[in-house]
Amino acid sequence: MRWLLNTVYLLLLTVLSPFIAWRIVRHGRYRRGIAEKLLGRLPQSNDTRDVVWFHAVSVGEVIQLQKVVHEFRRQTADRFRVLVSTSTDTGYDLALKRFPDCQVTWFPLDFSWAVDHALRSVQPSMVVLMELELWPNFLAECQRQQIPVSVINARMSSRSHRGYSRIHSLMAPIFGRLALVAAQSQSNADRLKSLGVSHDRLHVTGSIKFDGVATDRRNPATEDLRSIFNLSPLETVFMAGSTQEPEERLALQTWIECRKEYPSLRLILVPRHRERFDDVAKLVRDAGADVLRRSSCETSNRLTADAVILLDTIGELSACWGLADIAFVGGSFGNRGGQNMIEPAAFGATVLFGPNTWNFRDVVQTFKEANACVQLDSPAELTATVARLLANPAERQSLGDAARRAVKSQSGATANTATLLTAILESQPANHAICQRAA
Known part of the structure; x- marks a missing residue:
């Protein structure tokens, strides 16, 4: 049996070798x-x-x-x-x-x-x-x-x-x-x-x-990012994390549209895969916005309130969720089956995600039963939903508080x-x- 598997693996490796070489x-x-x-x-x-x-x-x-x-x-x-x-x-x-x-x-x-x-x-x-x-x-x-x-x-x-x-x-x-x-x-x-x-x-x-997820937005790692990104307490942060194509584009369009009425709205994008960092930065620039990349913050002087923040480092996503007031969790409008929505929920963010969350079915059910999330049926709903939440701070607070309580109850x-x-x-x-x- 093992030699049959070896043969299958070798055949697959041969077939995939051009793709592997390209990567x-x-x-x-x-x-x-x-x-x-x-x-x-x-x-x-x-x-x-x-x-x-x-x-x-x-x-x-x-x-x-x-x-x-x-x-x-x-x-x-x-x-x-x-x-x-x-x-x-x-x-x-x-x-x-x-x-x-x-x-x-x-x-x-x-x-x-x-x-x-x-x-x-x-x-x-x-x-x-x-x-x-x-x-x-x-x-x-x-x-x-x-x-x-x-x-x-x-x-x-x-x-x-x-x-x-x-x-x-x-x-x-x-x-x-x-x-x-x-x-x-x-x-x-x-x-x-x-x-x-x-x-x-x-x-x-x-x-x-x-277990063990941070719930205090004032933790040192999150506060360091807040300082690096020059975020003001008066600004509202919309963050799209663990995203795949075309979720960054959808989040960017939502931000551009909502800023017409809420000019203090900031956007943070966090692509799921690092090989897409450059493509997402170009997407932002092509839309006419400045982009502030986390990897170049120490050398960049382009700190403007209009800049879209791109978290292009590994291992800082958890802390970055603590900056979000409204958190869209990616992988849920595509075919990946969703991503971990527990971390933004633990910080008390208003958590949004799309319909495709089969990899987190039980987590989603927990949050739904606690009235602690908003699940969107289609990408077309994203802008209208974010606009509604921006207009209703009390609804955001209620959803965020419920999300934090749901996380704590499952430890x-x-x-x-x-x-x-x-x-x-x-x-x-x-x-x-x-x-x-x-x-």
Whole structure:
């Protein structure tokens, strides 16, 4: 089976090679971590403690993983060495900053030789996957080496569930190998159970994203950005974050139209992918507006009240949401299924998003039941909705207060998750790690 998968992966790699080469040349992607990804040559450590390997695909997962790792180390009195892996350039760079005292590396591609070499060199006591990053060869090799695999903050959208259900006979053994699945909600748990996750290994912990989010707009990171952007308390901030095309254009059009009646309205744009930063800056200039890029604030003198602010750095989105009075969460007018709307809600912003939020279905339901958000049916509604909210400060305040309360009511998933992970380790035979190494 693994050699069949290897053949499929190699064929896909061959077909995609022109696109990959273009991304390497155009955006500088995929150049780092070649040995780790293709050969599984993960770095060695002199630390003799047993290892727990945590994996987070990209930036969003790295941010959430930091909370889990901190609580896990607290509950286990730091008895384990923590290895953190990621799959993207931006995720790797952020992991280096967020885990300065942990080993950070790249996750191997799912070739049998790469995952075999990686697991034998690391010899982890447990592998922890953030959300739902399941690779057949990796999981099969973990089973061969008797390494328990846990999935935390797990979610399964209805759309993904339909896709997995079509290949149920192939996926059931993979899901059945998992030692622990900590699901974000009961509906996610039900979908995962129907795909083969064992009932006694399935737990509903809630979403980690609700834990540890900042709720005070006066926190140092947000205040630093407020000062850098020269934002006045008298100005109202409309922010569109984690956006994809054409959401920046829609937000820009809304800002231009609303400024006719509300000249103190400011706009902050935060594209989801860094390779689009230049394109979005050009979009703003082509519309006749100045653009202030966060990456050049220290050298730029173009600080005007008419400038559109472009947050073109990685790792500052969370703090930047604290500047927003009205927050549009992107990825919801396209085909990405939405983005995390919890952070702006925690700050008490008036949260808006489009109709396509299937990746955050349970979060959206929580906010809807609390009257804590506005979901738009189409892009055409954005300008009129923002204009209405600008004209009704009391409505904005009510929505924002409800959003903050909803976030606070959902906390506790991080501690529950860490407790379950600790229990998995404690349930292993005392000599498991020694036998594993000897094998």
